[in-house]
Amino acid sequence: MHQIAVCKPAIYRRRRRRRRRPNEGDRRSTEIAESACCFQAICDEPFALTQHRCVSTQIKMDQYADPQLKIGFIGAGNMAFGIAKGMLSGNVLPINIKVSAPSSTNQGRFQELGISVTHSNTEVVSGSDVVFVAVKPHLVPLVLSEVSPHVQQKQIIVSVAAGVTLALLEELLPENSIVIRLMPNLPCVVQEGALLFARGANAKQEDGAVLCSLLRCCGLVVEGPEAWIDIHTGMSGSGVAFVYLFAEALAEGAVKMGMPSALAHSIASQTVLGAGRLLRDSGKHPAQLRSDVCTPGGTTIYGLHTLEQGGVRASVMSAVESATEKARELGRK
Ligand SMILES: NC(=O)C1=CN([C@@H]2O[C@H](COP(=O)(O)OP(=O)(O)OC[C@H]3O[C@@H](n4cnc5c(N)ncnc54)[C@H](OP(=O)(O)O)[C@@H]3O)[C@@H](O)[C@H]2O)C=CC1
Numbered sequence: 001m002h003q004i005a006v007c008k009p010a011i012y013r014r015r016r017r018r019r020r021r022p023n024e025g026d027r028r029s030t031e032i033a034e035s036a037c038c039f040q041a042i043c044d045e046p047f048a049l050t051q052h053r054c055v056s057t058q059i060k061m062d063q064y065a066d067p068q069l070k071i072g073f074i075g076a077g078n079m080a081f082g083i084a085k086g087m088l089s090g091n092v093l094p095i096n097i098k099v100s101a102p103s104s105t106n107q108g109r110f111q112e113l114g115i116s117v118t119h120s121n122t123e124v125v126s127g128s129d130v131v132f133v134a135v136k137p138h139l140v141p142l143v144l145s146e147v148s149p150h151v152q153q154k155q156i157i158v159s160v161a162a163g164v165t166l167a168l169l170e171e172l173l174p175e176n177s178i179v180i181r182l183m184p185n186l187p188c189v190v191q192e193g194a195l196l197f198a199r200g201a202n203a204k205q206e207d208g209a210v211l212c213s214l215l216r217c218c219g220l221v222v223e224g225p226e227a228w229i230d231i232h233t234g235m236s237g238s239g240v241a242f243v244y245l246f247a248e249a250l251a252e253g254a255v256k257m258g259m260p261s262a263l264a265h266s267i268a269s270q271t272v273l274g275a276g277r278l279l280r281d282s283g284k285h286p287a288q289l290r291s292d293v294c295t296p297g298g299t300t301i302y303g304l305h306t307l308e309q310g311g312v313r314a315s316v317m318s319a320v321e322s323a324t325e326k327a328r329e330l331g332r333k
């Protein structure tokens with residue numbers, strides 16, 4: 001039996017809400033009741049992950065983050081920025097976020113959002129309720145040994161580092177620390193991320209709910225067993241780059257056939273976006289949608305035949321496999 005928290009069903013994702021002020025409680029509870037889109041469910045079948053609307057509701061979670069929560073990021077790179085940007089489109093306020101990094105190289109874009117920055121990791125940890133560890137995987141032991149003396153038991157420590165296991169995180173932090181392992185992806189920055197998290201031994205359902213409430217505007221947020229995190233890393237964390245490669249190749253094909261490059265790239269990105277939205281929002285299997293595009297004897301089936309001859313399906317499956325294996329390998333180091 002897997003515990004699955006689906007925080008943001010696709011059906012609601014398009015309804016953007018303006019940022020709320022802390023005391024807009026009444027309107028918020030009405031909206032929560034209306035949308036009922038953030039809940040914890042117990043599902044027997046992993047297939048429920050694809051349903052976006054779960055199955056049997058057990059605990060209804062607070063849909064919005066506590067506006068008083070203090071959020072810290074250790075690391076000011078691409079992923080920290082993506083998550084912070086996604087959070088700000090919910091009801092998290094920039095004054096409640098602090099980011100640390102050794103250099104100022106990446107701090108400017110956070111400052112532009114009104115987020116405060118520092119070079120001190122311990123300052124971030126000391127002032128935060130939830131701390132995101134967003135440094136490269138090999139730096140996690142160094143960073144956690146530095147901040148560990150400042151970690152308190154009420155804090156939630158969330159690592160986004162590929163391959164770094166809950167067991168290692170728990171070993172590097174004080175006993176009984178609340179630890180969550182999260183694998184996000186870059187489209188969090190445009191609120192279209194796909195995020196999977198697993199709770200450590202001391203992280204309760206409520207801690208998962210707090211994380212969901214913070215991430216609810218980053219995209220689809222799902223809880224699953226830790227064994228799925230490396231797979232999600234290969235399919236979705238890294239998978240975003242596989243899709244970009246496909247988009248680039250689409251555009252290059254069009255350039256080869258004589259279309260101007262800028263137009264080709266613009267149409268390629270819209271094609272990927274449109275195909276993705278239709279796939280997600282229709283709930284149809286990709287094979288069904290593919291068939292909807294194919295006229296018998298028409299252009300698409302000729303193109304698909306060429307792709308199959310090139311082994312694209314096997315290549316993509318192998319890409320997910322090798323990225324997953326690499327994540328597992330990082331975890332064994
Ligand atoms: N990029 C992605 O799409 C995804 C990344 N991840 C994970 O996110 C994590 C971060 O990746 P990403 O954002 O791409 O990496 P980046 O290289 O963009 O950013 C790394 C950040 O870590 C900072 N840093 C380096 N050393 C320290 C230190 N000792 N203390 C505090 N901060 C430090 C860097 O500082 P400075 O700014 O000074 O260089 C930089 O801001 C990785 O573990 C990765 O596995 C997970 C999913 C997707």
Ligand SMILES: O=C(O)[C@@H]1CCC=N1
Pocket residue numbers: 162233237238
């Ligand atoms: O390439 C990486 O290692 C990270 C993890 C997933 C996406 N980027």
